Amino acid sequence: MPAFKWGFTMIWKITTLLSVGVWATVLAATSTIAADFAPRDEAVAMVKRAVVFIQEQGEAKAYAEFSRKGGQFHDRDLYITVLGLDGKVLAHGQRADFVGQNLIDAKDPDGKLFIKERSDLALHHASFWQRYKFSNPTTQRVEAKDMYCERLGETNVCGGVYGS
Known part of the structure; x- marks a missing residue:
């Protein structure tokens, strides 16, 4: 029975991808808000x-x-x-x-x-x-x-x- 093992490298990759996604969302929202003000x-x-x-x-x-x-x-x-x-x-x-x-x-x-x-x-x-x-x-x-x-x-x- 094959078992999936979560290694440090896999956890680090997933965490990095999630962090990048969160920061991309924050930056997009910030630039949208800033664009609303002259x-x-x-x-x-x-x-x-x-x-x-x-x-x-x-x-x-x-x-x-x-x-x-x-x-x-x-x-x-x-x-x-x-x-x-x-x-x-x-x-x-x-x-x-x-x-x-x-x-x-x-x-x-x-x-x-x-x-x-x-x-x-x-x-x-x-x-x-x-x-x-x-x-x-x-x-x-x-x-x-x-x-x-x-x-x-x-x-x-x-x-x-x-x-x-």
Whole structure:
């Protein structure tokens, strides 16, 4: 009666194959998750495209496009917002209900007056990064957000990334 013997070499081969399979699955899942979030360089590029779009198409057409979900200025968790330096929301790619509201006194969950801070930064810088917390449309959780902004006249044109 033939008996199957598990030797060290056989166990090592099976363990190695299982480990490789597990790691391949983990890496595939990680790259899929990472692909769902825009990186900082894409935020900069989108803001620069948005500024040109405003200059070429005019504010009314541009702001409507920025506020349209699924439009050309939406990519995963990245979208455009435009605020007057007084804190009035002129366009918002995630929250159309904010358009027309003055949010100068808005605070993030840590109490940071992030719209006021953004307006103050624009008075001293043509472009800048700002960090605060906001609801991520992809995860539906409040997360750290890095917002890149360029001043255009009396407005801030911004696009932000989460979890960077």
